[in-house]
Amino acid sequence: MKYALIAVLSALSTCASAGDPQPLPGSLTYGGKVLHSPYRPGTVVKNTFLGDFGYRVFETYVVQPDGTLKLTSQSTGPDFLWQ
Numbered sequence: 001m002k003y004a005l006i007a008v009l010s011a012l013s014t015c016a017s018a019g020d021p022q023p024l025p026g027s028l029t030y031g032g033k034v035l036h037s038p039y040r041p042g043t044v045v046k047n048t049f050l051g052d053f054g055y056r057v058f059e060t061y062v063v064q065p066d067g068t069l070k071l072t073s074q075s076t077g078p079d080f081l082w083q
Contacts, residue, residue, distance in 0.1 A: 021074035024051060027059060029069055036067040045069060054079050
């Protein structure tokens, strides 16, 4: 039952985010920060951090032609599943 509730909450949080993902506290671009990447444009950069209520947040960024990072996807999951 406990795992079913976690799965439902995780699915709902994924479905509720329509449109572009928004940076959360802990994101590389949170608070309007403009980070420049040393990688070439088009490179995919991944970030994970511990979010609210012990959930692990998985983010994917793409390096833009000007060197800034654009948040392209964001998902959450229970921390105990992260390896």
